[in-house]
Amino acid sequence: MNKSSRRVLVGGVLLIGTLVASATALMWQDYRQTVQQNLRHLALLAGVTQAYATQVLDANNRLLDRLANDLTTGGPSHTAGLEALMAIRLEGQPFLRGFALLDTQGRVLLSTTASERGGRADLSRLTALPPPDRSMAVRPWVAGLTLTGSASMPEGVGFIPLARPIPLPGSAAAWLVAQLDPGALLPPFADPPEAQILLTLSDGTLLAQAGHLPLGPGVSVTPHPAFARSTPPRGSHGALSLWGDRHVGAWQASAQYPLVSVVEQPHAITLQQWLAAQRGPLLLIGLATVLIGLLTRLSWRHARARERAQQELEAAHEETSRRGQQLALLVKNVQELIFRTNLHGNIRFANARWQAITGESARLARGRYLSDVVLPEHREQVAALFALHGELGVRAAQVSLQSADGQVRVLDISVVPLNSRDGEIHGFAGSAVDVTDLLAAQQQLQAQLTFTELVLECNPLPICLTDTEGRFLTVNQAWEKFMSLPRREVLGRRNVDFLPVHEAQAYEAHTAQLLREGGRVSYEERLHRPDGDVRDVQITKVQLRSSRGESLGILTTKLDITEFRAARDLAEEASRTKSEFVANISHELRTPLQSILGFSELGILRGREHPKLAAMFGDIHAAGKNMLGLVNDLLDIAKIESTVGAFHFERTDLRNLIQDVAEEMQSLLQRKRLTLNMRLGPLPLFAKVDPLRFQQVVRNILSNALKFSPEGASIEITAGLEDASALHIQVRDHGLGIPPAELESVFEAFVQSSQTRDGSGGTGLGLAICRKIIAAHGGRIHAGNAHGGGAVFHIHLPTASYSETLPSPLT
The missing domain is CATH 1.10.287 (Helix Hairpins)
Incomplete structure (x- = not known):
């Protein structure tokens, strides 16, 4: 990105950032004002709630005082008259449930509720002695419908007791108790849809609540932020802003009673009010941001387009310069001669190839006529290239010239006229290719082809070449003579046209195998010639391929093996x-x-x-x-080679057979103080063998190892699985070993190792018999020399199934 477009982009981003930052600051200030306004409204609502509760308590206390005065001074002396007086005072008081007169033991003497009369109330649940300054006390919310009812009432059912001590005539002191409904302490408007109002004692005991919180009277709300630090003092107030990032609120403590009113609302309401007030500014800021962004994008795209145009122009100049240099370099180093002449064939330009062909510098070619360079017999052909009459297209000729070193070079020359803007010819451009080596190679190739064809015709073996579809491309004279078919009747045809169907199908099947697997295919078959003669032949097929790997055909040779068979x-x-x-x-x-x-x-x-x-x-x-x-x-x-002899195979663990032979030879081993170490492995080594013949092989090899081992040495026998289909047994001694040249000859009949110098070598038939026995089992045996000295005999046997009685295949 260039500087101009970068400046446009940075300026637009900074302008948008400044606008967004300014708008954010203003919106934050409006948000704080909205929060403060809501706090003032909630504080006002808390004060109203607290004042209303105070007024309700004052009114009920005054009512209780008048009733107490009436009862103690001018009231009737009989019980019915006292209850009637309390019922009169109760009328018109919707917030009171009733009045009752209790003695100091809690027995109900009088009550506006008939069910309470004669009952007993638990004074500890109702009130304590009144404080000195007043003749009443406010206690926590009490569960129950009546004074004498059980405390285990349904949740949320209860009252607030107000008590006065009064003297009665002729009796001891008594208590006048009024039952105040908790909901009477809340003002009539205290049911806001969005706010929550709590009226509690100063110790956090809930008296009444309005709102969405599922709280009941009598519970403790001390975890509330209003009571988080300490008990609010009487007459105090405060704001609760964003506690837990969920609510805002305010609280007010009564100066006369231990009452606290708390009003709160969810912070989401404040946020909604603020967002509703910010819709217009937000829309305006968004439109301004989009407009600035669009203007910035248009300016940036215009700057980028101008920069790209400038870059493309510079790149075009560079590409033109580079291509000019490449063209000059190409013309200079191209392997063809490139030249330009005037109308008459006078050379104006020639590349460096001129020197490689003529032996003189390309600078000296300027001003020379091309016809003067070639041999005299080809000058007319060159002159015809620059003739202005006739067809003025591409003209070509093959001419010869003599280079400075005396060699004659052959060139293929092509020229084309150069036209000016007005269509007039003002010269010629041409090229020349040195084809001297190509002509020589073609001649050599032709000679090689002639020689190959002669060799093919003189070969005494019948040879033919077919394509991949089986059609004959060529045959030699020996093939014509062997098949008694003339060449002209064979080329283009297939074997099925002149051979029996089954022989032709077998021939095509082997061809398909060769094309599929590659390499070469060799097999024998009985061939019925067209003249009726039957011959046994060995056929060999080889696939011919080009340098690119494409199949050129199938080369087939036939060898008559009738007499040999x-x-x-x-x-x-x-x-x-x-x-x-x-x-x-x-x-x-x-x-x-x-x-x-x-x-x-x-x-x-x-x-x-x-x-x-x-x-x-x-x-x-x-x-x-x-x-x-x-x-x-x-x-x-004789038994092994004769068809009379037979092997009796059975599935046997070879470890048992080897151990039996080792026990037989213990006396011979002890005589020479030899140690036999056997590592036969923990797993069974099952194979189909003739036990007697296999033990004969082990016995023979172990006897040889014992014979050539020095006294006090050791012999090792190792056996195990070579792979999933073969077993491998090794017998190693620590003797002189076997000369490398004799590792195979020791298995021939009547041949002994040259290391046998003490006359104890035997007849020389033992290892020959071992090889024939192992071969009859489908395995193989060979010898080698171990590292550190000594000979090692290796026996490989298959684990595949054999028949129980298998005649020897060696005949």
Whole structure:
């Protein structure tokens, strides 16, 4: 916001603030005057109420004095005459309920109320002895309808007793009591719709009230602000302004009696009176404020519009200057040659690209003819660009020139005539693009395309390219020969046009999978060629994409595997025959080996006395055991690989199987003073396994760990869940470990680790058998070297369900 509009806005705000502040001060002064006026009115009403109550009490006291005088001096002596005299005095006194004469014990001797005669009144409830200066006393409000009535009367029913002591002829002293109605103390006009009038004793005891407060005679109103500090002295008065922000009022204390009159009204009434008086000024102030605000807004908007116009003008000048600089910079650094000539093609301006194309400064181009720069054979084309006859639109030509370094550059030139205001041509503007590299790239691309097409045609594999809808875009000669279809009959067609329906649908299904998942798809299928021949082929499909990721088509290769599949079937049959042969020969070899072992053991027993003979039989027995171990291993391999052998799977907790194998080998562990640490976890490790075969794997791996562990070392077996679908078992020793190059070869048949130097390695079939057993279970086994030394064997088994008896899948 600029200074002028800011000054207008600040001036308007200050003017409105001054007006509002002045009006507020005047309204506050009027409000205080309204409050004072209401206080004076309420004080007057309190004084009137107090004077009226005093007059009522004075009148009743005088009446009581005359009646007492009549009774003591000239009244009749009999009872009926005395009661008649009291009834006469009671007539015309609406504020009195009745007269009664009581003895000093409270017994009612005479009464204008027949029900009270002969009754007994509680003097303590009525009055005390009169003060010395007067022969009467004013007591608090007394509950009850009569003198002898019960004090437990309905709320709000009672009277004010006035008493005089009088002597009666021939009897002791007595009390003359008058019953004053509490409402008689309030003036007839004491029922204002807005104010509240309270008439109380000086100690706060309520005698009578008029107004909206739900109070009854006899209650204490000492919490009232009029009695908050102390008992009001007789004859005093005061104002009560805004106590609790709810009421205003005034009070007046009687000079003759201990009476206090309090008059109050809600503060809201004073506020309404003040607001009613301020409607006109408020409306005038509001109109003035709105008018000043509108004038301020109009002035501010005018100032802002003038400032915006000035800012827009300055911004336009800056934008024009900036764009001029940008245009100059753009023309200077643009990669195209931009130039301007006169009518005859004489160069008047050229940007910096001139130097990059011709090798000379753009400053030297001024004054030269463009036709003199190009090669002689292209000068006529340049001259035609600046001809004034013919169509005068955009003209273009492709010309060549020789740069300063001797290179020939090819340019695409375009020119357009420049017209003056009167429509006359006064020159030409043009641009030139160096397309030398582009032409070279196009030629290289064409050569590359020719080479690719030649490679495709010379490839011995049948290759075809289809679009995403399955239509053939191109095929090579090998495809034509393999499918016995000429190219001209294939392009634009689909497989369903010349293949059986089920083969075409399978082909399209794999194409859809490739488009959906990406990557590549490879599968085998049996293909019926149009000539009726049936071939087994391996098909590989790859999706071709552009640099922007758009699909260009599907490249498909076909490999004829008919002969390969037949050879594979023969090899599998030979493998099965070999496995059955090994199984049979192993069974046949075990019979003579058992005889050899038996006779060798017999020779050892009988040759104890001949050490040399016993040693010979011992060698025969050891060799036979080794031979029997080899035969057993060969038989295990044969069983695993043969279709005759079978695995019997059952759901088993692997921890129990591992612990059983560990107990079997305790004697061997103790012999080498080895410690076996097992961490199998607290949860069951259930899997579908053949218990005997699985224990054979654990036993074999644990035997290897025991064999390669130094004395006093430890072996760790750890087992647990790898994830929700697999178990992981580890067996670690602290031996020399396995060379990294032999981590896979140790699982091959008849292969032992190079770390086995003591001749205790066995036949080299144990780990091969373990791998085949674990593979038959759907798992895998591999070896590694632990950090800090030693080998670690990892066994991974699935937790998925297997059938109870599952033949070995290895054939």
